[in-house]
Amino acid sequence: MSLKIVRSTILSLLLTILLFSNAAVASSYQYIRLGNKADSTASPVAGTAMMGGGKDLDEAFRWLCKKASGGDFLVLRARGDDDYNSYVKGMCKLNSVATLIIPDSAAAQDPAVADIIRHAEAVFIAGGNQARYVMFWKGTPVEEAINANIVSGKPIGGTSAGLAVLGEFAYGCLKDIEDENDLASADVLPNPYHERVTLVRDFLKVPNLENTLTDSHFAKRDRMGRTLGFLARLVQDGWSKAPREIAIDEKSAVLLEPDGRGTVVGSGRGAYFLQVTSAPEVCRPNAG
Numbered sequence: 001m002s003l004k005i006v007r008s009t010i011l012s013l014l015l016t017i018l019l020f021s022n023a024a025v026a027s028s029y030q031y032i033r034l035g036n037k038a039d040s041t042a043s044p045v046a047g048t049a050m051m052g053g054g055k056d057l058d059e060a061f062r063w064l065c066k067k068a069s070g071g072d073f074l075v076l077r078a079r080g081d082d083d084y085n086s087y088v089k090g091m092c093k094l095n096s097v098a099t100l101i102i103p104d105s106a107a108a109q110d111p112a113v114a115d116i117i118r119h120a121e122a123v124f125i126a127g128g129n130q131a132r133y134v135m136f137w138k139g140t141p142v143e144e145a146i147n148a149n150i151v152s153g154k155p156i157g158g159t160s161a162g163l164a165v166l167g168e169f170a171y172g173c174l175k176d177i178e179d180e181n182d183l184a185s186a187d188v189l190p191n192p193y194h195e196r197v198t199l200v201r202d203f204l205k206v207p208n209l210e211n212t213l214t215d216s217h218f219a220k221r222d223r224m225g226r227t228l229g230f231l232a233r234l235v236q237d238g239w240s241k242a243p244r245e246i247a248i249d250e251k252s253a254v255l256l257e258p259d260g261r262g263t264v265v266g267s268g269r270g271a272y273f274l275q276v277t278s279a280p281e282v283c284r285p286n287a288g
Helices: 003-026 058-068 083-091 111-118 130-137 141-151 224-236
Strands: 030-035 048-051 072-077 096-101 122-125 156-159 169-171 199-201 212-215 244-248 252-256 262-266 271-275
Touching: 030 083, 048 058, 048 244, 058 072, 058 083, 058 122, 058 156, 058 252, 058 262, 072 083, 072 111, 083 096, 096 111, 111 141, 130 141, 130 169, 141 156, 169 212, 169 224, 199 224, 212 224, 224 244, 224 271, 244 252
Parallel strands: 048 156, 072 096, 072 122, 122 156, 212 244
Antiparallel strands: 030 096, 048 252, 169 199, 244 271, 252 262
16 A cells, blocks of 8 residues: 555545534534524513522513513523423513523533523523532633623522522532532531532622622522531631521512612522621631
8 A cells, every 4th residue: 555545545534523423412412492593683671580490480481582672582502492482472572582402611611502592592500410510611711601691781590509600609509419418518517618519709790799699599408507517618718707598488579679789589488588797606617
């Protein structure tokens, strides 16, 4: 075999590998869209829809749709399907409703993914596991695109895990094991430094949620003791002298306007607004 043929064969193999590699990256995310294929030119209005999880609240979604001004409504998730598409489309008059599934860090680095986010008039982050959002999206163009939308005055919403990442501070679930029990108040109160208490900050930059921890399923899952441990840690670790928390129960939502006014809706036990007023007396490992 001549040297020329060998070189040609090697080049063909390298090109094939490159093409398969690019295809793998391109197919690692899923984008499912209903409605008009052309981008909307609507002018959205800022606002934040914070939903506590459980059954989805029609009223909260209609509010977020209204903020989108008939534009393109985008659901973000790391796992799952496109069930929200038909649900939202059935309630709201929009140019389109789409779901973008970003399942890993490689997908979050794809410029096409960030471009999809930037063209949406409203973004809603679905429930699931917030560790995936933090591990896969933080420090990537996805994070940049979501924050750019917020800065430009586009509305954002989230439920359950999607709510958990809206505040400046978040419980990241980074050391949770799939399908194990939720971190409970009984775990955190005796030991606020339990290995599963993985707090993160500076993921999303949502107006009025600075210096704030957001949590979901609050009363339903008896999370008051857990959250007191989280807040104590924020002070003890020097992240904030007086952190706040908005904790929302299942079947409840807080609809937050740009001026800071909020409306609580839904049939659940509502929302809890907490703020630390003094440093914890004792906050150290196994000191409960």
